[in-house]
Amino acid sequence: MQFQRPNTRKEPSQGMLAILFSAPAVLIIAATILAPFCIAVFLSLHNWNLKRPGRERFVGLENYIDWLTDSDFWEPLRTTFTFAILAVVVIVLLSLLISLLLNEKFPGRGILRALLLVPWAIPSVVNALLWKWLLNPQYGLVNAVLFELGIITEYQNVLGSMPSVMIWLVIAYSWIHIPLATLLLLSGLQTIPGDIYESAIVDGANIWGRFRYITLPLLRPMLSIVIIFEMIFALKVFDIIFVLTAGGPADATNVLGWQIYTETFRKLDFGAGSSIAMLLGAITLALAILFYAILDRGAER
């Protein structure tokens, strides 16, 4: 008779396994998010200009105070909010309309839903380049169409003055952001049970009544997510500005994202650039929390 050797190896505990399995993700997050964030905080508290090596020094909150007392912060902040509010309103309203349409049953709905994803699949810089061609004042398709329709009598440089530059930036930006918002809202609409609508119809509710008292309240959680997400995206807009206007004309589209880029990578002042980036991060976070609280309170009611 043979005796089996007892297994002396100790099985790892549940807690240890959890740590082991989550370790790679934690490491990646630490390396790609936490470390750069900490470095940015560190830089924001220093005078750190790459053009002046050897003169780096700790300045505490001086960079932040400088920005908060400088119109070079408040003007771009105002432009950022103007852009973000316009963009979020356009995106949310159009996404809501499209998602309501795509939630209905009609022939070709599947194809339309698939087509909806096309703009979303285009990289944002490519989208910006595409709009740059479309809006070109000499040979752009938008000018050609408006001219042929008799809406304009001569080709316009819509990116050359306010308010047209802001309007077209919002349109170009919204075009690529609407698909994701629509998709999220559509998924929210599909969770609303059909029998609620049937009961409402029996009770004599019209289409507006059904939207106002059923769709909107039940869609509110998803709507909150879309508004918060889109507001965050819009506040940190950069790529479309980089390609289409470079912050111009006359700083009319100089948003905070562009200001950060200018300070950091053009002026090479990493201290100033990091501190303004921190301020933008704080503003975005505060707004996200505020929106969430407002929308969550509304949902509870």
Add this chain to the structure above:
Amino acid sequence: MHRSKTLFLLLSIMILLVGGGAFAQDDGLKLTGWPYEVDVVTENLGRFTDQSGHDAVFLPFPSNEYHDKMVASFVAGTEFDVAYVRDSYLAEWASAGWILPITGLPGADELLADLPAGIIEQMSYDGEVYGLPYYSGVQTMAYNAAHLEAAGIEAPPETWSEMLEQAQMIKEAGVVEYPILMQLRSGENYLLREWETLTASRGGKLFDDDFNPLFHLEGSAAWQALDWLTEGLDAGVIDPASLTDDDGTLLMAAGTTSFMTTTDYTLKAMNDPEQSNAAGSIKNALIPGANEVRSGTWGYVRLYAITNNAEDKDAAWQLVQFLGGKDATGVYFVPKRWALEFGLGFSPAPLYEDEEVRNSISGWIDPDLLSEQSEYAISRPYRFVPFFSDWEIGSWGPLQAAILGDADKGEVLNDLAEEWNELKEDWGY
């Protein structure tokens, strides 16, 4: 056992990746720049390898991101050996120690002796020369002779006010909607350079030789230049796309623009039938003047420099000499090739005497007019202070606002002068 095998496999992959990275680091000299005619650069590097025995590769960055990508590379310690440098940020890179002076290196004096003093000055910072020229030239005026003829105009304008009058005639004749394109976009290659041209051609400068601002003085040439731009935009003869467009050469080649100031070599592409609808009609003229003043302009130079990160600095210097100077056979092979095949401006004196080069250029530009234009070039020493780019970046928005009439010119110019003086004091100049 199974676990050991997996671990071994993972380790092997890691070693291969790390090893591969290490080997990739060791593939010879690395040249970086903007991606102009990459195949030609690569061919030139092949010749360098044949002559010197050093392998060399070209790893370019997009032109409009070149400055930013290079700064990131310098900071990260990426090992480029030789880099293209625009004179506009030479001071910035030299003062940060990212590029190295060539003064005193073997053979440097002989090559520098072939270059005009103005070019050497533009490649210098703090008394040291930082490279050899890739190409150089002057800002000149291009015009579409067919447009002028169609509007009944016999000769290109000699003054800026004459240009506005001719543009109005071209517009009224229905030839093109916006005859003048000025490069007024935000960016290193646009607004400030155009303002400098307009100012120099009125006999002025933005700063004096002690780096004191002149542009804000009422009635200064710089002030008049902004007034002229506003007048042209208001009259609808300067293309509003001037504020946003980033490649006027294309519009000139498309035949939709009658006048623009441009770098000399772009006329080759404008007159190339394969690239231009207006080929054959684009001529160079002296930049217009004002009153007694004639055709002031400025020169530019792009250079090859050795980076501080270069591992083998002797080999890097050999590459710089090959690219910007003579090859192993003792001829200016690369500069001559750029001039013959692509019309890039050159600096070494022997090339001016080269019959082949002279014949080639005259096919697309009037070399005598170009030569006369370069006589009017002013120096711009203020561009070589390390804080110039900081000031320039901050000037684009306010200047555009002043040109568009969205802000008071006097206030804008005074604010810009004040900002300059603060930077000057801060940097100890």
